[in-house]
Amino acid sequence: MTNNRFLPYSRQFISKDDIKKVVTVLKSDFITQGPEIxxxxxxxxxYVGSKYAVACATGTAALHISCLALGINNKSNVLTSAVTFVASANCAEFIGANIDFVDIDKQTHCISIEDLEKKLKQNKKIDLVIVVHQAGHSSDMEKISKLKKKYKFNLIEDSCHALGGKYNKFNVGSCNYSDISTFSFHPVKPITTGEGGMVTTNNKKIYEKLILYRTHGIHKNSKKFTNLALAFDKNNEPNRWYYEMTDLGYNYRLTDIQAALGDNQLKRIDKITKKRNQVANFYKKEFKNISSLTLPVVSKKIYHSYHLFTILLDFKKLNISKNFFMKKLAENGIGSQVLYIPVFLQPYYKKKYNFNLKNFPNAMHYYERALSIPIFYDITKKELKKVINTIKKLTTNI
Ligand SMILES: Cc1ncc(COP(=O)(O)O)c(C=O)c1O
Known part of the structure; x- marks a missing residue:
C-alpha cells in the first residue's frame, strides 16, 4: 500500500479503529453537539493536565475565541512570533487589535526572549503575547512567564504544533505558565479531526467565555438571564425555548463525528510522538556530517513533538536555489515545505504596517535556509532511506 507513494512533509494516519469509531457516531442520534465532544x-x-478544554472548528477559531475570551479589542496591542502560520497574527487582526512581530531565537526558531523584552520595554502597553511552539519545540516558558509577571500581559501558547511535547515535564497544553493554550487538528498535525481545534485553560472565567464565543455568544443559563419578562413564565419557571445572546460570538463548533476521530487518535498520541522522535533521531544521525546542513537544536527541559523536521541549508554554499532543491526532491517523490514565510512579509501586513525587515535578522536567516522534510507516524525505514540518500546526493554532488 505504501509502495512508492509521494512523501509529504507530514500527513495523517487513520487506523481501522478510527474509522469504526466515526461510523458508530454516524449511526447514532447525535452527529454534532452530542456526547463525543x-x-x-x-x-x-x-492528557495535557489542564482544568478545562474547549473543542472548536479549527486552530484558527481556537486562537480567535481565545483572544476574545481574554478581552482583546480594537485598542489592544498584541505581539507574536515573526515565524509562524498567519493565523497566529490574524486572530488579533480579526478583532481590529494592533499586531507587532517579535524576532525568533536563532537556535530554537521560537520567540526570542531578548527581542520580546525589548518590545515590552517600549512605551506601548502590550495586552497579549502569543508565543508559538514552532515545529513542536516549546518556547522558553519559564522566562516568558517571568516577563508576564513583570509586564502584566495575557499569554497564549499557540501549541498547534506541539501536542505530545513537554516543557519541564509539563505536557504542552497544561497552561502551567500561560492563560491559554491552543491546538489544531489539521491533517498534518500530531492528531487530526480533518479540520479542528482545541483550547485549554485553568481559568473558569476564561473557560465560560470560550464556550460562549464558540456558539454565537448564546447561553441558556437561567440564573444569568437579563430579560426576565421574556425568560420566565407566570410561575417563575424558565421558558423552555428561551436563550439569550449576550456577546457577538461565532459558530465555531466541532462535530461529534470529528470529536470521535480526535478522541481515538488522542489515545495514540504518546506512540505518535515517540515515532516522530525516532524519525528525527535517525535523520540527525545520518545528516550530522553534512557541513551545509544545520539540524534542529533541542533545548534542555524540552520533549519535542516533532510536528516538523526542519533543516537549515546553506544554499549559497551549495550554489543552488531553494526552489531547485525542492524541485529535485519532488522529482524523487519527496515533499518539502517552507514553514513559514515570516508573516511580516505577507502583502496584507506589509501594506498595513510596513515593518522594517532589518528588525528581524533571525527570521530572515531562517527563511533563507529552512526546509521541512517528511516526518510522520507511518513513514517506513525504506522511505526514510530514500529521503536521506536523496538529500545526501543533493548536498554533496551538486
Ligand atoms: C502555528 C499555527 N497556528 C495556527 C494554525 C491554524 O490552525 P488551523 O489550520 O487548524 O486553523 C496553524 C495551522 O497550520 C499553525 O501551524
Whole structure:
C-alpha cells in the first residue's frame, strides 16, 4: 500500500479503529453537539493536565475565541512570533487589535526572549503575547512567564504544533505558565479531526467565555438571564425555548463525528510522538556530517513533538536555489515545505504596517535556509532511506 507513494512533509494516519469509531457516531442520534465532544474535551484536558478544554472548528477559531475570551479589542496591542502560520497574527487582526512581530531565537526558531523584552520595554502597553511552539519545540516558558509577571500581559501558547511535547515535564497544553493554550487538528498535525481545534485553560472565567464565543455568544443559563419578562413564565419557571445572546460570538463548533476521530487518535498520541522522535533521531544521525546542513537544536527541559523536521541549508554554499532543491526532491517523490514565510512579509501586513525587515535578522536567516522534510507516524525505514540518500546526493554532488 505504501509502495512508492509521494512523501509529504507530514500527513495523517487513520487506523481501522478510527474509522469504526466515526461510523458508530454516524449511526447514532447525535452527529454534532452530542456526547463525543464532551468526551474528547474531558480526555484532552486530562492528557495535557489542564482544568478545562474547549473543542472548536479549527486552530484558527481556537486562537480567535481565545483572544476574545481574554478581552482583546480594537485598542489592544498584541505581539507574536515573526515565524509562524498567519493565523497566529490574524486572530488579533480579526478583532481590529494592533499586531507587532517579535524576532525568533536563532537556535530554537521560537520567540526570542531578548527581542520580546525589548518590545515590552517600549512605551506601548502590550495586552497579549502569543508565543508559538514552532515545529513542536516549546518556547522558553519559564522566562516568558517571568516577563508576564513583570509586564502584566495575557499569554497564549499557540501549541498547534506541539501536542505530545513537554516543557519541564509539563505536557504542552497544561497552561502551567500561560492563560491559554491552543491546538489544531489539521491533517498534518500530531492528531487530526480533518479540520479542528482545541483550547485549554485553568481559568473558569476564561473557560465560560470560550464556550460562549464558540456558539454565537448564546447561553441558556437561567440564573444569568437579563430579560426576565421574556425568560420566565407566570410561575417563575424558565421558558423552555428561551436563550439569550449576550456577546457577538461565532459558530465555531466541532462535530461529534470529528470529536470521535480526535478522541481515538488522542489515545495514540504518546506512540505518535515517540515515532516522530525516532524519525528525527535517525535523520540527525545520518545528516550530522553534512557541513551545509544545520539540524534542529533541542533545548534542555524540552520533549519535542516533532510536528516538523526542519533543516537549515546553506544554499549559497551549495550554489543552488531553494526552489531547485525542492524541485529535485519532488522529482524523487519527496515533499518539502517552507514553514513559514515570516508573516511580516505577507502583502496584507506589509501594506498595513510596513515593518522594517532589518528588525528581524533571525527570521530572515531562517527563511533563507529552512526546509521541512517528511516526518510522520507511518513513514517506513525504506522511505526514510530514500529521503536521506536523496538529500545526501543533493548536498554533496551538486
Ligand atoms: C502555528 C499555527 N497556528 C495556527 C494554525 C491554524 O490552525 P488551523 O489550520 O487548524 O486553523 C496553524 C495551522 O497550520 C499553525 O501551524
Amino acid at each position: 464532551i468526551n474528547f474535551e474531558k480526555n484532552f484536558a486530562k
